[in-house]
Amino acid sequence: MQISEINYVNFRNLKDNNLKFSSKFNLFLGKNGQGKTSILEAVYFSATGKSFRTPRQNEIINHSRERTGSFVVFEDSISKKTLSVKLGKGKKEYSYNKKRVKYDDFHGKLNIVSFIPEDISLLTGAPGVRRSFFDYEISQANKEYYQDLKNYTKLLKFRNKYLKEKKHNDPMFDIYQNEFIKFGARIIKKRLDYVRNISILLNLNYRKLFDDKKELRLKYSCFLGELKKVETAQIEKLIQEKINQVFWQEKRYGFSLVGPQKDDFIFLLNDKEAKSYASQGEKKSIVFSIKLSEIDMIIKEKKESPIFIIDDISSYFDSLRKESIIKYFKKRDIQLFISSTTDLNMASKNFYIEKGDIYEEYDQCKKDNRGSRDQK
Ligand SMILES: Nc1ncnc2c1ncn2[C@@H]1O[C@H](COP(=O)(O)OP(=O)(O)OP(=O)(O)O)[C@@H](O)[C@H]1O
Known part of the structure; x- marks a missing residue:
């Protein structure tokens, strides 16, 4: 499975945007507190209707807004499909292929696995x-x-x-x-x-x-x-x-x-x-x-590979473990969404994040020398 596109509004600190993804590696680069985890969370939320970091769903709505929503286009082995979730005023609405559905008919359509540093509680909790x-x-x-x-x-x-x-x-x-x-x-x-x-x-x-x-x-x-x-x-x-x-x-x-x-x-x-x-x-x-x-x-x-999200890979693993992970994924046909404060030197579509604003490498070149490039 692959997500080709996402749209989101009022999601945490992220500026409303439409992003097109690579079918292989998508890397979100930025300094701390810019919105790297939030964009991964938006992808996860679109696929599952849940957050991977909090059970209190209202936290994901931008502080100054009352509603949030996200929409993804994805492909499985059969066809192109869409999923969307809207959340606000204590209500959540799910759509599949642009039709309102109950959670049971939304759940499991797009398989996604996430890895965030807090997952260590799986062992210690x-x-x-x-x-x-x-x-x-x-x-x-x-x-x-x-x-x-x-x-x-x-x-x-x-x-x-x-x-x-x-x-x-x-x-x-x-x-x-x-x-x-x-x-x-x-x-x-x-x-x-x-x-x-x-x-x-x-x-x-x-x-x-x-x-x-x-x-x-x-x-x-x-x-x-x-x-x-x-x-x-x-x-x-x-x-x-x-x-x-x-x-x-x-x-x-x-x-x-x-x-x-x-x-x-x-x-x-x-x-x-x-x-x-x-x-x-x-x-x-x-x-x-x-x-x-x-x-x-x-x-x-x-018989479909899920999407994999890895948050904060740079601070979580030492360079040896990081290298071995990257080597492993080069050989596998899995769409990856990774966030990091440093470049991972892998062939990927890079997105730069600054204060919730996300731009691609190409757009970045057009910007006059500000932003996250110096973090590489
Ligand atoms: N609901 C919200 N509305 C507006 N801003 C929020 C909301 N929730 C969190 N934030 C802010 O969004 C910013 C980005 O948070 P996020 O966790 O995505 O950053 P990050 O780039 O992953 O940082 P780090 O590398 O430190 O983990 C933070 O400053 C956080 O306080």
């Missing part, structure tokens, strides 16, 4: 950070998972409500619980399959790019304990057994104590938990490798 990340990523590759997760979240809410209100003898409780078990088992099964597949890619990518002497694995830590080659029906049985064991406590506390909402994903470097064992540099490399593996998973499932 709480289990919820990893769950949200993997849930989103599995959904990108597998639409069924997204629906299962939506259903499960609803059923968990119902189950908790009935437990809280001590209505566990209500016949509806059993109906909800059966569905809760069914969808819970489907989620666990899909997570198990995903982790098994991505773990192989993760190790390959890590060794290829960063350290061929170490083994990196991802493990799914499920509330049911170690699960090997189980089918969904068996998982359902195991969940039921677990519920039987803790039901007296659930009634007492008034909420669900079991379910995939309790699970975690563990990164193991040479069989030791990377969260506490790996060095800072290794942690960064692990997070980058999981993003590359996500790309590979999307290609495997969808």
Whole structure:
């Protein structure tokens, strides 16, 4: 997939603009605080309707405006398409090929993977950070998972409500619980399959790019304990057994104590938990490798390569790691959007950013010696 063009208005500090992209490398160069992350965020927002740096969506609207919007033209293996998102006054509107659609019909049309320095929390943060990340990523590759997760979240809410209100003898409780078990088992099964597949890619990518002497694995830590080659029906049985064991406590506390909402994903470097064992540099490399593996998973499932966004590459990686990343992407057919304070010396379409104003290399030549050129 490739984004050929973007239009945005009132997006953070960016001056309203229309930009045409290269199908390969797009590099955004500028000093700190000029808008490099914001332009990458605008691209991500157009594709997903979300920001990669904040869950508080109103933050992306320019301070002096009430609405923002962005529009992208992209191509997949079949045809040219468009997506747009408008946000303002607490409302969000999605369009696909210029027709208003619900989020469910917008989500997953344009696959995109982002890497920002804050992603280190994937390793160092709480289990919820990893769950949200993997849930989103599995959904990108597998639409069924997204629906299962939506259903499960609803059923968990119902189950908790009935437990809280001590209505566990209500016949509806059993109906909800059966569905809760069914969808819970489907989620666990899909997570198990995903982790098994991505773990192989993760190790390959890590060794290829960063350290061929170490083994990196991802493990799914499920509330049911170690699960090997189980089918969904068996998982359902195991969940039921677990519920039987803790039901007296659930009634007492008034909420669900079991379910995939309790699970975690563990990164193991040479069989030791990377969260506490790996060095800072290794942690960064692990997070980058999981993003590359996500790309590979999307290609495997969808037969299309997603777009990849890398924010602040110059300050995040040392020159050796940077070189190895650039070398890696030269050989791959993936459209890249990268921000950096220094030039990366790769054949790319360069955009210069100054106080939210973005101009291309060509336009830059026409400018009389001001701007970001001296940063190279
Ligand atoms: N909603 C907003 N409206 C207007 N300006 C904003 C908004 N949100 C952030 N900004 C400002 O936009 C500027 C650019 O921020 P951004 O994070 O994109 O910069 P950057 O070039 O990536 O910087 P760095 O290299 O330091 O990460 C900052 O000065 C920030 O304060």
